[in-house]
Amino acid sequence: MARHSLDSTPSTKAPEPPAQKEPPVTWTSLPHKSQLLILAACRLSEPLSNTCLLPYLYYLIRSLDTGDGKDGHKSSNSSISQRAGLLVAAFALAQFATSMIWARLADRYGRKPVIVYPLLVSVIANLGFGFGTTIPRVMFWRLIAGVANGNIGVMRTMTAEIVKEKKYQSRAFLLLPLVFNSGNIAGLALGGLLATPTKNLPWLFGGVKWMEKYPFALPTMVNAMGLSFALILAIGGLKETLPSKIGQRDLGLELGRRVTRLALRLRAHGYQALNGDEESKTELSTYPPSRQSGPPPSGIASQPVTLKTKAIAITLAGFTLLPFHNAAFMQLFPIFMSTPFNKNNIKHEAHGLFFTGGLGYDSSTVGLYLSAFGCSGIFLQMFIYPTLQAKFGTLKIFQFAFVMFPLSYILTPYVLLLEGPTARGTAIAFVLFLQVIARTLAIPSSVILLTNAAPSPKLLGTLHGIGNMLSSLARALGPALGGWVSAKGMEIGMVGCVWWTYLTGIAVLGVMVSWKMEEGKSPHERERSLRRKEDD
Structure with a gap:
C-alpha cells in the first residue's frame, strides 16, 4: 500500500536549466546583410545630391548673380543668404510633394521599382545641376533631384520588412543614418575639393576649358558615377x-545572377552555380512568409488599428522638428564660414549682440572642415551609439541629443569675437562637434521611435511615408525661413539673429516635445505578442 501510494503521488518536474543568454548583436550577425548593404548604397543618393553643393554654395550663387565670380558688394551677402536658403529648400520641397506618392506607388507596384527608377532620375539631375549656368536652371534641377529622392520612407519601410526582430533594430535602423552621414561627408568633401578644379587643383586640371566654363560640374559628375554604381547593384541584386x-519574376535579379555566374566562372574554372530550381527556392526563401503574412486570428482582426493617436502625433512632431533646425543649420553654417570676415568685430565697434560677417574660408576649407568633423559622427554611430542605445534606451538618447542642439546654436556667432584665426578655428571646431554629436545620436533614434510607434506592420509604409513627407516639408521651410531671418539679421548688423532666435527657438521646442514622447515596441513584436495571447 505504501508503495502504491508513493507511485500514485504526482511527480514533480525537474528544475529547468537556466536559459542561456543570447550572444550580443553585432554587425556580422545581422540577417540579410547583402540586401541591407544594397539598400544602403541606394541611400547615398540623397546626401550626395543634397550636400555636395553646400561648400561652394556661397560662391555658386555669387557667380550666378554677377556672372564673373568676383567679390560682390557687402550688401549682397544678405541676398546670397536668402537665395541659398531657397535653393536648398527647393530640394526638400520637392521631396515633401512626392513622399506620399512614392509610398502609394511602393504599396501598389512594389518597393524595388520605387528605388530603382528614382535613382536613375537622380543621376540625371546631378549632371544637369552641375552644368547649370543660371538660377532658374539650377533651381529646376534641384527640384528634379528632390522628386527623385522623395522615396526615403520606402527605404525605411524596406528595412523594417527585411529585419523584423527588435534585437537587430538598433543596428539595422542605424545603417541608413550611418550611410546618410557617410554620404554627407563624401558630398561635402567632393564639393569642397572638386569645385572650381582649375583653381583648387591647377596641377591636375589647369587649362581645361570646359571646367573653366562649368566650374561646379566636376563634383556632380563624380556623384553621378557613384550613384550609377548603386543603380547597377539595385537592379541586379535588390x-x-x-x-x-x-516570388514574382524579376528580370534584374536574373540578369544579376547570370553576370555573377559568368564572373565567377572567369575567375575560377570549375565553379558550379546553383541550378534554376535551387535559385528559385533561394529567392523565395529570402523573406520566408511567417505567420504574420497569413490570415490573422479573429481577436487581432477585430482590434482597431489607426494612426490617429496622441502618441503617434507627438512622435511625428519630434521627428519633424529635428530636420526643421538641422537642415537650416546645414545651409547656414557653410554660408557663415564663407562670408568675408569683419575685422571690426574685435574692435570697440562690436557691442554685445550687434556684430556681423563670417569666417572668410574658401570652398575647399569649408568642405574639408565639415567632412572631417562628420567623420566623428561615423565613429560614434558605428561603435558608441549601439552601446548607449542598449544601456539607456532610444528615447533617452534622443532627449539627450536634443538638449545639445540649442547650446551649439547659441555659441556659434560668438566665434567671430575671438582674436586670431587659431582661436576662432578651435571655437568653431567645438560648436561644430557639439552639433555633429547631437544629430548623430538624434537621427537614428528618431527613425527607431517612429517605427516603433506604428500600431501594426501593415501601417509601417504609411507612417514612414507621412514621416518623410513632414520631414521633407521641414527641410524645405527650415532653410528658406532660416535664410530670410539671416538676411534680416545682416541688414541690422546682427549675424547672430538667426542663431539665437530661429535655430535656438526650434531646438528648444524640440526639447519640450521630446519630453512628452514615448518609446514603444516594434510593431512586429507587438503583433507577435497579440498572437501569443490569442493562442493562449
Whole structure:
C-alpha cells in the first residue's frame, strides 16, 4: 500500500536549466546583410545630391548673380543668404510633394521599382545641376533631384520588412543614418575639393576649358558615377519585400545572377552555380512568409488599428522638428564660414549682440572642415551609439541629443569675437562637434521611435511615408525661413539673429516635445505578442 501510494503521488518536474543568454548583436550577425548593404548604397543618393553643393554654395550663387565670380558688394551677402536658403529648400520641397506618392506607388507596384527608377532620375539631375549656368536652371534641377529622392520612407519601410526582430533594430535602423552621414561627408568633401578644379587643383586640371566654363560640374559628375554604381547593384541584386510581390519574376535579379555566374566562372574554372530550381527556392526563401503574412486570428482582426493617436502625433512632431533646425543649420553654417570676415568685430565697434560677417574660408576649407568633423559622427554611430542605445534606451538618447542642439546654436556667432584665426578655428571646431554629436545620436533614434510607434506592420509604409513627407516639408521651410531671418539679421548688423532666435527657438521646442514622447515596441513584436495571447 505504501508503495502504491508513493507511485500514485504526482511527480514533480525537474528544475529547468537556466536559459542561456543570447550572444550580443553585432554587425556580422545581422540577417540579410547583402540586401541591407544594397539598400544602403541606394541611400547615398540623397546626401550626395543634397550636400555636395553646400561648400561652394556661397560662391555658386555669387557667380550666378554677377556672372564673373568676383567679390560682390557687402550688401549682397544678405541676398546670397536668402537665395541659398531657397535653393536648398527647393530640394526638400520637392521631396515633401512626392513622399506620399512614392509610398502609394511602393504599396501598389512594389518597393524595388520605387528605388530603382528614382535613382536613375537622380543621376540625371546631378549632371544637369552641375552644368547649370543660371538660377532658374539650377533651381529646376534641384527640384528634379528632390522628386527623385522623395522615396526615403520606402527605404525605411524596406528595412523594417527585411529585419523584423527588435534585437537587430538598433543596428539595422542605424545603417541608413550611418550611410546618410557617410554620404554627407563624401558630398561635402567632393564639393569642397572638386569645385572650381582649375583653381583648387591647377596641377591636375589647369587649362581645361570646359571646367573653366562649368566650374561646379566636376563634383556632380563624380556623384553621378557613384550613384550609377548603386543603380547597377539595385537592379541586379535588390529583392522585393512587398508581401504581394515576393516570388514574382524579376528580370534584374536574373540578369544579376547570370553576370555573377559568368564572373565567377572567369575567375575560377570549375565553379558550379546553383541550378534554376535551387535559385528559385533561394529567392523565395529570402523573406520566408511567417505567420504574420497569413490570415490573422479573429481577436487581432477585430482590434482597431489607426494612426490617429496622441502618441503617434507627438512622435511625428519630434521627428519633424529635428530636420526643421538641422537642415537650416546645414545651409547656414557653410554660408557663415564663407562670408568675408569683419575685422571690426574685435574692435570697440562690436557691442554685445550687434556684430556681423563670417569666417572668410574658401570652398575647399569649408568642405574639408565639415567632412572631417562628420567623420566623428561615423565613429560614434558605428561603435558608441549601439552601446548607449542598449544601456539607456532610444528615447533617452534622443532627449539627450536634443538638449545639445540649442547650446551649439547659441555659441556659434560668438566665434567671430575671438582674436586670431587659431582661436576662432578651435571655437568653431567645438560648436561644430557639439552639433555633429547631437544629430548623430538624434537621427537614428528618431527613425527607431517612429517605427516603433506604428500600431501594426501593415501601417509601417504609411507612417514612414507621412514621416518623410513632414520631414521633407521641414527641410524645405527650415532653410528658406532660416535664410530670410539671416538676411534680416545682416541688414541690422546682427549675424547672430538667426542663431539665437530661429535655430535656438526650434531646438528648444524640440526639447519640450521630446519630453512628452514615448518609446514603444516594434510593431512586429507587438503583433507577435497579440498572437501569443490569442493562442493562449
